[in-house]
Amino acid sequence: MEIAVISGKGGTGKSSITSAFIALAGQVVAVDCDVDASNLYLLLDPEKTGEEKFISGYHAEINKNLCYECGKCVTYCKFDALGWDGGSVTINEVACEGCFLCSRICPAQAINMIPSDDSRLYWGDFRYGKMVYGRLAPGEENSGKLINKLRSKAREMAKAHNLEIIILDGPPGISCPVISTITGVNKVVIVTEPTVSGMSDLQRTVELVRKFGVSIYIIINKYDLNTKISGDIDLWCAGQSLQVIGHFPFDKSMVDAMIAGKSIIEYTPNAEISKLINVAYIKIIT
Numbered sequence: 001m002e003i004a005v006i007s008g009k010g011g012t013g014k015s016s017i018t019s020a021f022i023a024l025a026g027q028v029v030a031v032d033c034d035v036d037a038s039n040l041y042l043l044l045d046p047e048k049t050g051e052e053k054f055i056s057g058y059h060a061e062i063n064k065n066l067c068y069e070c071g072k073c074v075t076y077c078k079f080d081a082l083g084w085d086g087g088s089v090t091i092n093e094v095a096c097e098g099c100f101l102c103s104r105i106c107p108a109q110a111i112n113m114i115p116s117d118d119s120r121l122y123w124g125d126f127r128y129g130k131m132v133y134g135r136l137a138p139g140e141e142n143s144g145k146l147i148n149k150l151r152s153k154a155r156e157m158a159k160a161h162n163l164e165i166i167i168l169d170g171p172p173g174i175s176c177p178v179i180s181t182i183t184g185v186n187k188v189v190i191v192t193e194p195t196v197s198g199m200s201d202l203q204r205t206v207e208l209v210r211k212f213g214v215s216i217y218i219i220i221n222k223y224d225l226n227t228k229i230s231g232d233i234d235l236w237c238a239g240q241s242l243q244v245i246g247h248f249p250f251d252k253s254m255v256d257a258m259i260a261g262k263s264i265i266e267y268t269p270n271a272e273i274s275k276l277i278n279v280a281y282i283k284i285i286t
């Protein structure tokens, strides 16, 4: 079973809740799909056992010895990545989209396309099984493709080690990386919070997840910080026939557990918040 935990926006406490689900599951493959700003792996502290380069794209490089400054590449680059510095052609690597056009039209074959290989896919062992995580190098693209690779690796590890549950900690937002996280999963948990932006992002996230025809479970985290908006979220979910499986109060021990590098289940197993998370988890897996 694959369970994705997403939130639409950052700061809802999604990764804390994901780590609690992982502790409750016992033995899992955990996947940190937030390849731009991984957090879960910091908390779970896996011992790395392997890594792989991820080619996130290509960028153009000019061989000055071959270039005779005809200017054709500057004229045809649609991304304004090529320009002039004095009499020489220069390239802005950040603006280069790696489309290969300049390398194909250069009459002097002076442009090479160089793979961007600073991004990585990692895997390892941690106290609740196996973990897969990644790091997209700053400014690089194709996070969705890297997430697909993480998920393939996770499935391979689940099969090799007879682990039945894969829990994915999704990135914020509703774009390509989230789509890569939820495609093909069995269940999606959406963690929201009682703020105006939290409610708006929840609605947009539900709209996206519904396109995948997958079971959706809603959690309102820190619900007691604004009971009026929490009530509005409940009403909206009821109108949409969505299950709200948890109303978790604000609890400082969630923060303390993160600081201690533990899930709340490990940190205070008998606290009310841990019991509420346990009840929600049982609703998800049954």
Ligand code: SF4
Residues within 6 Å of the ligand: 062, 066, 067, 068, 069, 070, 071, 072, 073, 074, 089, 105, 106, 107, 108, 109, 110, 111
């Ligand atoms: S097209 Fe080739 S030869 Fe012409 S300016 Fe560009 S790199 Fe130089």
Ligand code: SF4
Residues within 6 Å of the ligand: 059, 060, 076, 077, 078, 079, 080, 081, 082, 091, 095, 096, 097, 098, 099, 100, 101, 102, 103
């Ligand atoms: S690869 Fe494409 S985007 Fe990059 S410099 Fe060449 S034409 Fe421009």
